[in-house]
Amino acid sequence: MTKPAPDRIVDIAIGYMGAKQLFAASRIGLFRALADGPRTAPELAAATGRGEQLTRILADAMNARGLLERIDGRYELAEDAREYLGGGGTTDLAPFLTFLNEISYGHWLQFDATVDSGEPGDLRMDEGRWATFMAGVMRFNALHASMLARAFDFSPYRSMLDLGGLSPEFAIGALRANPALTARFVFAPESTQGITDAVNAAGLADRTSIDPAPTESAAPGGEHDLVMVNHVVHRFTAEQNRKILANARAAAADGATLLLLDFFLDDNERQRPIDALHAGEYFVIDGTVVYPEAEVREWLHGAGWRVCDVLALPGSPRVLVADAV
Numbered sequence: 001m002t003k004p005a006p007d008r009i010v011d012i013a014i015g016y017m018g019a020k021q022l023f024a025a026s027r028i029g030l031f032r033a034l035a036d037g038p039r040t041a042p043e044l045a046a047a048t049g050r051g052e053q054l055t056r057i058l059a060d061a062m063n064a065r066g067l068l069e070r071i072d073g074r075y076e077l078a079e080d081a082r083e084y085l086g087g088g089g090t091t092d093l094a095p096f097l098t099f100l101n102e103i104s105y106g107h108w109l110q111f112d113a114t115v116d117s118g119e120p121g122d123l124r125m126d127e128g129r130w131a132t133f134m135a136g137v138m139r140f141n142a143l144h145a146s147m148l149a150r151a152f153d154f155s156p157y158r159s160m161l162d163l164g165g166l167s168p169e170f171a172i173g174a175l176r177a178n179p180a181l182t183a184r185f186v187f188a189p190e191s192t193q194g195i196t197d198a199v200n201a202a203g204l205a206d207r208t209s210i211d212p213a214p215t216e217s218a219a220p221g222g223e224h225d226l227v228m229v230n231h232v233v234h235r236f237t238a239e240q241n242r243k244i245l246a247n248a249r250a251a252a253a254d255g256a257t258l259l260l261l262d263f264f265l266d267d268n269e270r271q272r273p274i275d276a277l278h279a280g281e282y283f284v285i286d287g288t289v290v291y292p293e294a295e296v297r298e299w300l301h302g303a304g305w306r307v308c309d310v311l312a313l314p315g316s317p318r319v320l321v322a323d324a325v
Helices: 006-012 015-027 041-048 052-066 080-082 094-108 112-117 125-153 169-177 187-200 238-248 273-288 293-303
Strands: 068-071 076-077 159-163 182-186 208-210 224-232 252-262 305-312 317-325
Touching: 015 052, 015 068, 052 068, 076 080, 094 112, 094 125, 094 208, 094 273, 112 187, 112 273, 125 169, 125 252, 125 273, 159 169, 159 208, 159 238, 169 182, 169 187, 208 317, 224 238, 238 252, 238 293, 238 305, 252 293, 293 305
Parallel strands: 159 182, 159 224, 182 208, 224 252
Antiparallel strands: 068 076, 252 317, 305 317
């Protein structure tokens, strides 16, 4: 009988090596150095100001992962690296990689203590680290928003409520996709200036309104035909989420659509990896919860929503799409 191969175990076990090499390649500007065309290892070393040996190590590692092509000793960006790491795409993930390297990675070094104690790690945050944290998280949200705009048809809707989210990028993407749509933000009060700046920069202020209110108690009311609740569920308790979803339903017209975006644990034969990994990420950072999808569906049903579809966004959370009944 043929024995199973060990490569899957080894690949998982050494995964941190690839992650750290990716972070380093981004930090020294390796991908941006290739934005204008292919280069050899010596040319990359000169462009990044690093030694040729280490530059070659990083370039080969990124080639091994498919982010760089290597032809006749010259490296060039693969399509996904050009779009998200080369500096020329709509969503540059460099700030997200900086957050992972400088904030998240250090918290994962505390994961053994978290597993043993059941307590999250020590954030040890100061003003500079908070700035890195927020820049990375918001850039990751921008990726999620762009994936949602590609996956969901916003054209049938006219009145959208964005309830309690972390980023205005989701609503901005919807507004850009549908010139007839208006958006109402009901976010925590501390988000007001950020939303105002974002919609002004996007030239969409005339189609938006902002009603500051704490997410866990906001009761916005209205007859919206589209409601978005993005990255809310994992930040609140089960009881609070039931109330949030009920308040979202009370603000929706009959037949309206809900987009509930977050990471979820599923009951499929094979768990979607990105959700399970973020269950650990959220817990070790601050103890927040990635809930089982089945539990969230129960909350939705109790609040007057019927799940009709699930969108698994590439490199992003899932979206439970529900109708107001």
